[in-house]
Amino acid sequence: xxxxxxxxxxxxxxxxxxxxxxxxxxxxxxxxxxxxxxxxxxxxxxxxxxxxxxxxxxxxxxxxxxxxxxxxxxxxxxxxxxxxxxxxxxxxxxxxxxxxxxxxxxxxxxxxxxxxxxxxxxxxxxxxxxxxxxxxxxxxxxxxxxxxxxxxxxxxxxxxxxxxxxxxxxxxxxxxxxxxxxxxxxxxxxxxxxxxxxxxxxxxxxxxxxxxxxxxxxxxxxxxxxxxxxxxxxxxxxxxxxxxxxxxxxxxxxxxxxxxxxxxxxxxxxxxxxxxxxxxxxxxxxxxxxxxxxxxxxxxxxxxxxxxxxxxxxxxxxxxxxxxxxxxxxxxxxxxxxxxxxxxxxxxxxxxxxxxxxxxxxxxxxxxxxxxxxxxxxxxxxxxxxxxxxxxxxxxxxxxxxxxxxxxxxxxxxxxxxxxxxxxxxxxxxxxxxxxxxxxxxxxxxxxxxxxxxxxxxxxxxxxxxxxxxxxxxxxxxxxxxxxxxxxxxxxxxxxxxxxxxxxxxxxxxxxxxxxxxxxxxxxxxxxxxxxxxxxxxxxxxxxxxxxxxxxxxxxxxxxxxxxxxxxxxxxxxxxxxxxxxxxxxxxxxxxxxxxxxxxxxxxxxxxxxxxxxxxxxxxxxxxxxxxxxxxxxxxxxxxxxxxxxxxxxxxxxxxxxxxxxxxxx
Numbered sequence: 001x002x003x004x005x006x007x008x009x010x011x012x013x014x015x016x017x018x019x020x021x022x023x024x025x026x027x028x029x030x031x032x033x034x035x036x037x038x039x040x041x042x043x044x045x046x047x048x049x050x051x052x053x054x055x056x057x058x059x060x061x062x063x064x065x066x067x068x069x070x071x072x073x074x075x076x077x078x079x080x081x082x083x084x085x086x087x088x089x090x091x092x093x094x095x096x097x098x099x100x101x102x103x104x105x106x107x108x109x110x111x112x113x114x115x116x117x118x119x120x121x122x123x124x125x126x127x128x129x130x131x132x133x134x135x136x137x138x139x140x141x142x143x144x145x146x147x148x149x150x151x152x153x154x155x156x157x158x159x160x161x162x163x164x165x166x167x168x169x170x171x172x173x174x175x176x177x178x179x180x181x182x183x184x185x186x187x188x189x190x191x192x193x194x195x196x197x198x199x200x201x202x203x204x205x206x207x208x209x210x211x212x213x214x215x216x217x218x219x220x221x222x223x224x225x226x227x228x229x230x231x232x233x234x235x236x237x238x239x240x241x242x243x244x245x246x247x248x249x250x251x252x253x254x255x256x257x258x259x260x261x262x263x264x265x266x267x268x269x270x271x272x273x274x275x276x277x278x279x280x281x282x283x284x285x286x287x288x289x290x291x292x293x294x295x296x297x298x299x300x301x302x303x304x305x306x307x308x309x310x311x312x313x314x315x316x317x318x319x320x321x322x323x324x325x326x327x328x329x330x331x332x333x334x335x336x337x338x339x340x341x342x343x344x345x346x347x348x349x350x351x352x353x354x355x356x357x358x359x360x361x362x363x364x365x366x367x368x369x370x371x372x373x374x375x376x377x378x379x380x381x382x383x384x385x386x387x388x389x390x391x392x393x394x395x396x397x398x399x400x401x402x403x404x405x406x407x408x409x410x411x412x413x414x415x416x417x418x419x420x421x422x423x424x425x426x427x428x429x430x431x432x433x434x435x436x437x438x439x440x441x442x443x444x445x446x447x448x449x450x451x452x453x454x455x456x457x458x459x460x461x462x463x464x465x466x467x468x469x470x471x472x473x474x475x476x477x478x479x480x481x482x483x484x485x486x487x488x489x490x491x492x493x494x495x496x497x498x499x500x501x502x503x504x505x506x507x508x509x510x511x512x513x514x515x516x517x518x519x520x521x522x523x524x525x526x527x528x529x530x531x532x533x534x535x536x537x538x539x540x541x542x543x544x545x546x547x548x549x550x551x552x553x554x555x556x557x558x559x560x561x562x563x564x565x566x567x568x569x570x571x572x573x574x575x576x577x578x579x580x581x582x583x584x585x586x587x588x589x590x591x592x593x594x595x596x597x598x599x600x601x602x603x604x605x606x607x608x609x610x611x612x613x614x615x616x617x618x619x620x621x622x623x624x625x626x627x628x629x630x631x632x633x634x635x636x637x638x639x640x641x642x643x644x645x646x647x648x649x650x651x652x653x654x655x656x657x658x659x660x661x662x663x664x665x666x
Contacts, residue, residue, distance in 0.1 A: 001050070001418050006051045007054060007516065010044065010048065011330050012328035012329065015329050017044065019436070020032055032351065036351050038375075039353055043355065072145050073145040074143070075133060075145045077141060077142070077143060081137045081169065082140065082303055083302060084302055085302045085307055086308050086310050090263060090266065093266075100296055100304070103296045104292055105641070108257075110257050110287070111286060112239070112255055113253065113284075114250060114252075114284045114286065115253070115283060115284075116280055116283055116309075117171040117221055118281050119171040119201050120137075120171065120173070120198070120201050121136065122150065122171065123169045124156065124170075124222070126166045127164075129161065129162060129163050130158065131147070131150075132147075134150025136205070140301075146205055149204075149210050153219065155220055155248040156220055156248075157245075160245040161245065162227075164227050164230065166245075167225075168222050168224060168242060168245075169224035170221050170223050172201055172205055172218055173220065173278050173279070174201040175217075175219060176197060178219075179197040182194065197278070201218060204218055205218065222248060223242070228607065234289055235293075238290075265283065266309060282310040282311055283309045284306060284309075285307055285309060286305065287305040287306065291640070293306075295601065295642060314374065314375060315373070315374045316372070317370055317371070317372055319368065320368065321340055323337055324338065324405070325405045327406050327422050330430070331423060332421055333356070333404075334354075335353075337353070337383055339352065344375045354383065356418050357401075361400075363385065363386060366395040366398050367396075368391070369392050370389060370391060371386050371387060372386075404422035404424065404427060404429075407428060407429070428458065431464060432454060435454045435458065435465075436450075436454050438466045438469070438511035439454060439511075444503055444508065446496045446497055447492075447496045449497075462478065466512070467572035470497060470578060471576065472494065473497075501578045502579055503578075504579070505530075505583070506519070506584070508573070508579070508580060509522040509525065509535070512569075514557060516552065524549070525546075525549075526582040526584070527582065528619075531580060531581045532570060533580075535557070535561075540555060588617065594618060596615075596632060597623055598615050598622050599625065599630050599633045600622060601635050602635045602636030602640070603636045605636075605656060611656075611659065614663070618663070626645040626649065626651065630646070631652065632653075633652070634659055635655065
């Protein structure tokens with residue numbers, strides 16, 4: 001696959017995953033099961049690993065966690081709640097450990113082994129000895145305040161014997177035995193059953209009626225402790241501290257002093273997991289020494305000192321009932337498998353993505369054939385292989401589709417491409433996907449204008465461009481006569497559209513769907529240029545010089561604003577009263593540290609986030625490891641290997657006092 005194909009495929013995957021993520025995390029009512037979602041996520045990660053230069057901060061793979069529900073008050077996490085990278089074999093753990101060893105200088109690292117509970121992440125804030133708030137992960141930056149519900153959980157104390165400001169994080173879950181009781185009761189009452197304990201726990205914690213939460217006996221294990229005044233030196237110390245405060249930790253947690261003990265822990269719990277009264281889908285290994293954790297560092301999404309080992313896949317046989325294509329926003333054709341439903345790792349699997357025609361041909365798949373299906377790490381659905389039995393021999397060969405399943409245009413594929421494309425820019429599927437993207441939460445965030453509503457408006461010739469969305473008030477009589485609409489729903493939708501006009505520039509810019517411009521890039525551009533006209537007039541040279549933009553993205557932006565129909569859309573949006581200026585805090589691009597790259601290491605008087613916030617607000621960048629492109633290393637006590645590397649590359653090493661002098665331009 002060449003880089004051009006990869007860019008197109010990545011865009012489609014990210015669009016699909018963002019939609020599914022909202023359904024799963026906000027509505028607790030996914031349209032696809034975990035198997036299909038995580039299969040698609042794994043495809044994204046695999047493709048990004050093949051083309052690391054195409055990884056963008058706005059990709060859902062970089063993105064942490066889920067999406068914030070609008071039912072609860074929002075709460076900004078003081079420190080982001082990061083997610084973990086996944087591995088699926090002992091060999092992958094050894095490779096992970098080798099990366100850690102580059103900093104620790106030993107392969108025999110100490111790791112805490114913690115069972116990966118299949119539940120819902122939670123942050124508990126205690127102050128003056130009292131539980132102040134309980135907050136879900138949300139998107140990792142902003143979570144949902146579910147304090148009232150958390151207070152009903154018996155294993156979480158309302159008071160602890162410590163007056164400091166303390167944050168404790170962990171996992172809320174529903175035990176297998178309680179899950180069984182709840183579903184038995186729902187069955188008797190004629191209510192729909194929960195699919196699994198994780199969904200039940202998530203749905204329960206988001207109940208508006210806390211009395212329902214109290215009846216369901218949620219539980220929790222805590223594993224993260226932070227106290228700025230008295231930080232712990234190791235992860236095991238943190239676990240012990242949590243226990244001493246009367247909070248619940250997992251008794252199965254163990255310190256593995258070397259690789260042999262890590263391997264033994266994996267072997268034991270791969271078998272023992274079925275005996276536990278709660279669901280686990282793997283084991284989390286964390287470098288025990290917290291100073292070394294900081295030395296090893298972080299990516300934008302994951303700590304590099306921790307990893308989630310997922311259990312080996314369960315393989316089942318089922319029948320491939322159908323293969324059918326779908327068309328994405330960029331016109332790429334994705335083939336999908338309809339399977340005879342089969343239970344794997346506790347969930348029903350009835351579908352899987354088959355990527356493209358070449359993938360299907362390589363697997364020698366035929367409709368009606370028996371196939372082997374697995375869920376890698378108990379999550380990802382995949383058709384492994386076809387079973388060439390007597391039934392297989394009698395089946396017809398599968399042929400790829402030659403026409404778009406939506407507009408019937410001839411599909412195109414160059415000799416260098418893997419995927420087929422519908423190149424008809426007026427293809428309804430592509431237009432609809434673009435409109436859905438614009439109205440989505442991350443963009444204009446128009447509540448009430450979901451996927452099917454947009455389809456209905458498009459099919460009835462009410463909207464065909466994003467500007468048409470803001471003209472919906474011209475079609476009142478037609479809209480209120482739609483099924484499930486009515487005047488009340490119409491008025492709410494118009495109100496949401498009017499609110500969308502007040503969105504900050506980065507939301508609208510992201511919603512326009514410019515290739516490669518995700519939410520993070522849209523924010524960066526908005527912070528620098530402040531209004532749409534300045535971005536439209538920016539040159540390729542200017543844009544490509546921005547650290548997080550680069551040449552490919554810069555060219556995409558310049559090309560997009562050369563298209564007359566796009567200029568017309570911008571003009572219409574402005575005339576319709578849509579805000580096209582940045583409303584947030586603007587970065588200080590005139591600062592002495594603007595566009596400078598920093599590495600922060602060692603023990604400092606102020607928390608690292610204190611300096612990180614200053615640097616980023618002054619248009620600087622903080623990275624996790626030292627390279628020849630690093631401008632400054634801000635070093636405290638016990639700086640370790642990063643300091644040595646800075647000296648090796650002759651990079652300027654500064655202390656906290658010198659940092660403030662540089663910031664002042666002295």
